[in-house]
Amino acid sequence: MLEIKDVNVHFSSAGAVGAVEDFSLTLEPRSKTVLIGESGSGKSVLLLSLLRLLPATAQITGSVLLGGVDLFRLKESELEKIRGDRISYIPQGGGNGLNPLLKIGLQVGEPLMEHRGYPKKKAVEASIQLLRRFRLGREETWIKAYPHMLSGGMRQRAMIAMGVAAGSRVILADEPTKGLDSDRIQRVVECFRELREETLLCVTHDIHFAQAVGQQIVVMYAAQQLEIAPNGEFFANPLHPYSQAILRAMPENGLECSVGFAPPHDVYASRGCRFSDRCPYKTPRCEEAVPPMLDRNGHKVRCWKYAD
Amino acid sequence: MLIEAKHIQKTYKNSRGIRVEAVKDASLRLEEGQTVGLLGSSGSGKSTIGQMLVGQFPPDRGEILYRGQPLKYPYRGAERREIQILYQHPEVSFNPRLTLYSSMIEPYRLMKRRVDREVLIEDIRQFGLYAEHLDRFPGELSGGELQRAALARILVMEPRMIVLDEPTSMLDVISQAQVIQILRRVQETHHTGYLFITHNETLCKAFSQRVYTISEGVVSER
Amino acid sequence: MKKLLRELRQNKTCLIGVLILLFFGLMAVFAPVLAPYDPEELLGAPYLKPSAQHLLGTNDIGQDIFSEVVYGARVSLAVGLISAAVVTAVGSVIGIVSGYYKGAVDKVFTVLTNLAMTIPSLPLTILLVGFLKTGMLGMVVAICITSWASTARVVRSKVLQIRELPYIKIEKILGAPDILIMFKHILPNITDIVLTRCAMSVGGAMMTESSLSFLGLGSFTRKSWGNILHFAFFRSSILNNQWWWYLPPILCISLCMLGFMLITYHGRTRSQLIQS
Numbered sequence: 001m002l003e004i005k006d007v008n009v010h011f012s013s014a015g016a017v018g019a020v021e022d023f024s025l026t027l028e029p030r031s032k033t034v035l036i037g038e039s040g041s042g043k044s045v046l047l048l049s050l051l052r053l054l055p056a057t058a059q060i061t062g063s064v065l066l067g068g069v070d071l072f073r074l075k076e077s078e079l080e081k082i083r084g085d086r087i088s089y090i091p092q093g094g095g096n097g098l099n100p101l102l103k104i105g106l107q108v109g110e111p112l113m114e115h116r117g118y119p120k121k122k123a124v125e126a127s128i129q130l131l132r133r134f135r136l137g138r139e140e141t142w143i144k145a146y147p148h149m150l151s152g153g154m155r156q157r158a159m160i161a162m163g164v165a166a167g168s169r170v171i172l173a174d175e176p177t178k179g180l181d182s183d184r185i186q187r188v189v190e191c192f193r194e195l196r197e198e199t200l201l202c203v204t205h206d207i208h209f210a211q212a213v214g215q216q217i218v219v220m221y222a223a224q225q226l227e228i229a230p231n232g233e234f235f236a237n238p239l240h241p242y243s244q245a246i247l248r249a250m251p252e253n254g255l256e257c258s259v260g261f262a263p264p265h266d267v268y269a270s271r272g273c274r275f276s277d278r279c280p281y282k283t284p285r286c287e288e289a290v291p292p293m294l295d296r297n298g299h300k301v302r303c304w305k306y307a308d
Numbered sequence: 309m310l311i312e313a314k315h316i317q318k319t320y321k322n323s324r325g326i327r328v329e330a331v332k333d334a335s336l337r338l339e340e341g342q343t344v345g346l347l348g349s350s351g352s353g354k355s356t357i358g359q360m361l362v363g364q365f366p367p368d369r370g371e372i373l374y375r376g377q378p379l380k381y382p383y384r385g386a387e388r389r390e391i392q393i394l395y396q397h398p399e400v401s402f403n404p405r406l407t408l409y410s411s412m413i414e415p416y417r418l419m420k421r422r423v424d425r426e427v428l429i430e431d432i433r434q435f436g437l438y439a440e441h442l443d444r445f446p447g448e449l450s451g452g453e454l455q456r457a458a459l460a461r462i463l464v465m466e467p468r469m470i471v472l473d474e475p476t477s478m479l480d481v482i483s484q485a486q487v488i489q490i491l492r493r494v495q496e497t498h499h500t501g502y503l504f505i506t507h508n509e510t511l512c513k514a515f516s517q518r519v520y521t522i523s524e525g526v527v528s529e530r
Numbered sequence: 531m532k533k534l535l536r537e538l539r540q541n542k543t544c545l546i547g548v549l550i551l552l553f554f555g556l557m558a559v560f561a562p563v564l565a566p567y568d569p570e571e572l573l574g575a576p577y578l579k580p581s582a583q584h585l586l587g588t589n590d591i592g593q594d595i596f597s598e599v600v601y602g603a604r605v606s607l608a609v610g611l612i613s614a615a616v617v618t619a620v621g622s623v624i625g626i627v628s629g630y631y632k633g634a635v636d637k638v639f640t641v642l643t644n645l646a647m648t649i650p651s652l653p654l655t656i657l658l659v660g661f662l663k664t665g666m667l668g669m670v671v672a673i674c675i676t677s678w679a680s681t682a683r684v685v686r687s688k689v690l691q692i693r694e695l696p697y698i699k700i701e702k703i704l705g706a707p708d709i710l711i712m713f714k715h716i717l718p719n720i721t722d723i724v725l726t727r728c729a730m731s732v733g734g735a736m737m738t739e740s741s742l743s744f745l746g747l748g749s750f751t752r753k754s755w756g757n758i759l760h761f762a763f764f765r766s767s768i769l770n771n772q773w774w775w776y777l778p779p780i781l782c783i784s785l786c787m788l789g790f791m792l793i794t795y796h797g798r799t800r801s802q803l804i805q806s
Contacts, residue, residue, distance in 0.1 A: 038480040039451055152350070179478075181350045181507035205480040249485035251511040257489045259482065261436030262450065362703055388705040395696040403697050405718040415704055458700075465704060 002027040002170055002199060007062035009042070009049045019268070020046045021223045023062070025201075027170070027216075032192070032200040034214030036207060036246070042223040043203045044092065047172050050201075051089055052079060066170065085115040088163035090173040097159050098147040104131075104158055105143025111166035130161040134191045153184030160191050164198060171195065173202040177209050189213055207246060211235055219243050222267050222274035225293065228300040239301040241279045273304065281305055309376065310469055310501045311361065311391070312337045316370035318356055330356040331367070332525035338469065341499035345516030346527070347509060353525040354505045358471040361503065362393045389419075392467040396474040398454035402446040408457060409442040415464035435460040435490060452483030459490060469501040477508070488515055547792025554786055558603040565597035569753050579774070586774045589758075590765040598753050599778045605754035606736055606786070609666060613673040613735035618728040621678040622720075625685025626712050630693055639682070646679035655738060659747045666749055669742060673735050681727045688720050726794045733790040740783050755779035 004027075009020040020042040027033055037043040048054050050064050050071065064071040066086065071079065083089065088111070091097040098107055108130055109123030118126065124143060131139040134157045147155055156176055163171050176192070177185045185206070192200065192213045204210055210217055217234040219227040219242065227240040238244045241259070248256040263277040272287035273279070279286065283304065291304045318331040331353040338344050348354040360367050366381035373379070374387055383391065395401050402411050409428065416423035429439045435456040446454060455475060462470065472491070476484035494500055506512045512519055519530045538545050557564060566585075567573060571593065578588040586595035628639035655672045662668035692698060693716070701711045717724075742748050743756025744763065762768075762776040 038483065182509060183349050183507075207481050246481050249481040251484075251508070251514040255485040255488050255511075255514055257482070257485045261486065262453070264438040264440035364699060364703070388703075391703075393700070393703055395700070397696060401696045401700060403715050403719070406714075414701075414706065418705060462700075462704065 001029055001065075001067070002201070003063075003065040004050065005063045005065070007046065007049060007060070007064065009045055009054065010059050012057050012059065018042055018045045019223045020049065023225060025218060025225075025228070027199050027201055029169075029199055030197060031215050032195070032213055033202070033216040033218060034210040035201065035203045035218045035220060036205065036210050037203075037220035038205060041220045043220045044174050046220075047089070047174055047201070047203050050172060051083055051087060052076075053089065081115075084111045084168070085166050086168055087170040087172065088166075088168040090159050090163045090171065090176060092174040092178060098155060100147050102146075103143065104145050104147065104150065107147075108143070108158055108162045108165060111162065111168075115166040127161070127165070130165055131158065133164075134158075134161050134194065135187075136161075151184070153180050153187050156180065156184075156188050157191050160188075160195075164195065168198065170199045170201070173200065175204055175206075176202065177204060177206045185209060207250060219246075224274060224290070224302065225300075226275065226302050228293075230298070233299055237299075239296070239299065239306060240275075240303050241281050241305070242275050273302075310338050310340045310342075310374070312373045313357070313361065313367075314370050314373065316357070316360060316367035316372065318353075318360060318365075318367050320356075329525055331360070334370075334522070334525075334527040336503075336520050336527055336529075338501045338503055340468065340501050341495060342518070343495065343502040343504055343516045345512040345519040346503060346505045346522060347507070347512045347519055348505075348522035349507055352522045354522050355473055357522070357527070358393065358473045358503065358505050361469075362391055362471050363388070389465045390468040391471075392462040392465055392469070393471040393473060394455070394459055394462065394475045396477055398451050398458055398478065399446065401458045402454060404446050407443055407445055408437075408449065411446075412442070412457065412461055415461055419464060419466075421464070431464075432457070432460050434493075436486065450483070451479050452486060455479060455483070455487055456490060459487065459494075463494060463498075466498075467500060469503070472502055472504045474506055476511070477506070484511075491515075541795065543792050543795045547789045547795070550785055550789035551793065554603050554607060554782070554789070557600055558607050561601050561604055565594075565600040567594040567597045569593055569597040569601045577772070586778055587772070589761060589775065595758070595775055595778070598758050599755070599782060602753050602755040602758055602779065603782065605666070605749065605752050606739060606756070606783070609669055609673075609739040609754070610732045610736035610786075613670045613677075613739075614728050614731035616670065616674045617678050617731045617735070618681055618724060620674060621681025621727070622685050622717070622724050624678065625682040626689050626716055626720075628682070629686040629689025630708070630712050630716065632690075636686075639686075643679045643682050643686075646676070647683070649676075651676040652738070652741065655742065656745070656747060659742055666752070669739060669748065672742075673738050677731065677734060677738075681724075681731065684723060684727055685720060688723050689716055692716055692719055729790045729794045733787040736783065736786055736790075740779075755783050 004023060004025045007020060007023040011018060018040060023046055025033070035043050045054065049058065049060050052060070052072070054060065060072065062072065071082070105124040105127045106120070108127035109118070112118040112123040112126055113120060127143055128139045131142065136142055136154060136157055142150065150158065176188050180188065189209060189212045192202070202213065211231065214231050217229055217231055218225060219240065221242055227234070227238070227243050234243065235247065238247055245259040247253060248258050258280060259278040267274045267277065270287070272289055273291055276282050276286040285304050291302050291307065293300050293302045294306050296306060313334055313336050316331060316334050319327055319329045322328050334357050336344065336346070346354050346357065359365060361372060363379070363381060363383035371378045374391070379387060409425070412428055412432070413423050425442070428442065437453060437457055437460065441449060441453060449457070476487050479487065491502065495502065504512065504516050520527050521530060538548060573588060573592045573594060576588055576590050576592040578584050580587045584594050584596065586599065589595055589598070624639055628636040655676050658672035658675060659668055662671055698711060698715060701715055739748065739754060740756030740759065743754050744759045746760055748754060748757050758779045759776060767775040
């Protein structure tokens with residue numbers, strides 16, 4: 001189980017964009033959680049902060065408990081042992097996470113060499129099995145290939161294989177479908193569904209991917225969580241006006257624009273709800289204070305509409 | 309008929325010097341005020357067709373007719389102005405060293421239209437952009453804002469036809485819906501023709517009146 | 531300006547370079563104040579050792595060496611900066627035009643560039659200086675003719691990348707004139723490279739000037755560091771162990787070169803940042 005409690009991230013250099021405020025989330029073992037939000041909402045920063053992979057200008061507070069151990073209190077050397085072993089991180093943009101000068105087999109097998117003490121030859125052999133699990137096809141050939149020879153979708157699948165190589169129990173993935181076309185997204189979706197033993201936290205702006213993969217959906221907007229709900233509940237009965245707008249804007253629902261454009265001013269400076277400028281249900285109260293996270297039978301929402 | 313491509317074909321050399329036949333045989337037609345989808349997966353040659361229609365490079369074989377007249381590369385005069393494109397990546401659609409204001413006034417200058425800050429603020433409002441945005445650099449604007457600005461910019465040229473090369477695939481769903489909404493409104497008032505290039509079948513069907521599919525460089529009509 | 535100062539404080543390497551160049555810049559500007567004598571003035575006793583009166587002694591015809599060195603900064607820096615400015619301007623324009631148009635224009639320029647790069651530059655410069663008569667102008671022209679090529683080449687390869695970016699394609703499709711695209715949209719995006727090349731060219735040009743002056747092909751009417759070295763060498767200062775005569779100009783040339791090398795690290799680290 002991974003328990004994220006009151007994580008705050010602020011950057012001393014840049015403005016408020018990309019920050020994270022009071023992020024709390026519980027990931028049950030073998031559950032899949034998808035975090036959705038537009039670019040700049042802080043979702044990728046949160047993911048990086050969990051493994052303390054952010055630049056030194058970031059100030060992080062809060063705690064991340066993995067099996068009772070707080071990752072934020074560990075020394076860098078201790079954390080290094082956990083990264084890639086118990087928690088894996090799959091970075092954005094598929095291919096960019098792979099070293100262009102190393103063959104696929106060696107890269108996918110690398111966590112085994114590093115954390116399980118496998119010799120090189122055995123690790124490369126094991127990578128065939130790993131790639132087969134994610135149905136790369138012609139695995140024996142591809143392990144001898146360099147990353148640029150694979151398509152974007154194949155690289156993404158190789159990255160997932162690398163992520164689970166050492167038997168990591170927690171997988172963190174950042175925008176795994178970005179820049180891929182529909183067919184390839186479908187393949188990546190299947191790969192993530194394949195992860196039955198692992199706990200997944202995945203960040204995306206692709207709502208279809210969220211629906212297909214996530215058991216629990218978290219919505220982020222301007223550094224704050226707005227809604228946390230089980231998949232079925234979220235898509236059938238979204239509570240937050242922002243979530244409702246997202247679902248209405250989906251092509252199959254008619255591409256409806258039910259909220260306004262993002263305002264040009266800094267929403268982080270406002271006292272009230274950060275979404276209030278765009279919200280069709282805005283009341284005076286929304287501008288006065290940030291709403292608390294309300295729990296309605298396990299469906300959490302941050303909106304004054306449901307306060308009474 | 310606004311634009312018609314007749315059996316166009318394009319082969320180019322890729323970075324490793326291998327000849328790739330990106331477009332084998334493509335014929336398509338587009339009427340004024342119409343949105344025609346071009347649906348295909350990545351590497352199918354759909355973007356190459358868009359590039360040829362917009363005059364980035366000429367087809368190796370076949371011809372492109374604009375209002376019944378064959379187009380000659382490079383495009384000049386009215387046809388250069390009237391055929392525009394909206395690209396997939398808004399963050400690289402603007403010169404990173406110029407503020408949005410400097411980028412936005414350029415098409416006005418090219419059209420020899422009077423422009424100042426007030427005119428611009430008035431014109432960009434319908435694209436969900438405000439005076440505050442004008443002093444920012446592209447890196448300080450969101451993908452949705454940039455894509456709407458890119459659209460506002462090419463519309464100054466009063467185009468008759470716009471190639472939409474996956475204009476929303478990098479955007480979140482709400483920004484996507486907003487861009488599509490603006491495109492629809494522009495089409496209603498100006499009767500602009502769109503060639504909508506996409507890999508997203510649901511989106512393609514929701515937005516286009518007619519759909520061509522392309523697979524391995526061959527276009528067929530649905 | 532403030533941003534630049536802050537960046538400098540963080541980039542120590544670059545800061546050292548700036549300080550070195552500032553030192554020599556001030557030396558050149560305030561030469562009449564700093565130099566105790568007129569460097570052309572014949573003060574009487576030749577070959578004097580360093581003393582309180584003559585910090586670096588006197589040369590073979592009794593001129594104060596310290597004053598020579600101070601005034602020498604003027605000629606050396608002027609030749610370096612003017613040549614570098616011209617070299618960079620010419621090289622950048624050729625690089626941009628050839629990278630932007632590609633095709634036949636590019637082929638012609640590439641052949642010219644390769645030709646200019648394969649000809650050994652020092653012999654050609656010597657030939658040109660001899661042909662153009664000695665003097666500062668002749669030297670600047672000669673340096674420019676022989677060293678624009680590497681700048682042009684670097685700029686061209688960068689322009690080849692930039693011209694494929696959507697914002698350049700969009701400008702073409704909007705029908706923007708080529709001149710506008712090249713100088714408003716491409717040039718500002720390669721300033722890092724252009725400035726880095728410029729700083730490197732200053733160092734190169736100063737070196738060439740010194741070499742030419744050392745060989746006796748420089749300006750005899752005005753003192754430069756190379757010029758001092760020329761006389762020091764031909765009056766056997768090394769054999770006579772008159773280090774105060776030959777060492778200061780060498781140190782000045784080397785330090786200036788180092789200064790210009792170090793400030794290019796500013797450009798490098800920034801472009802690396804952008805890439806990552």
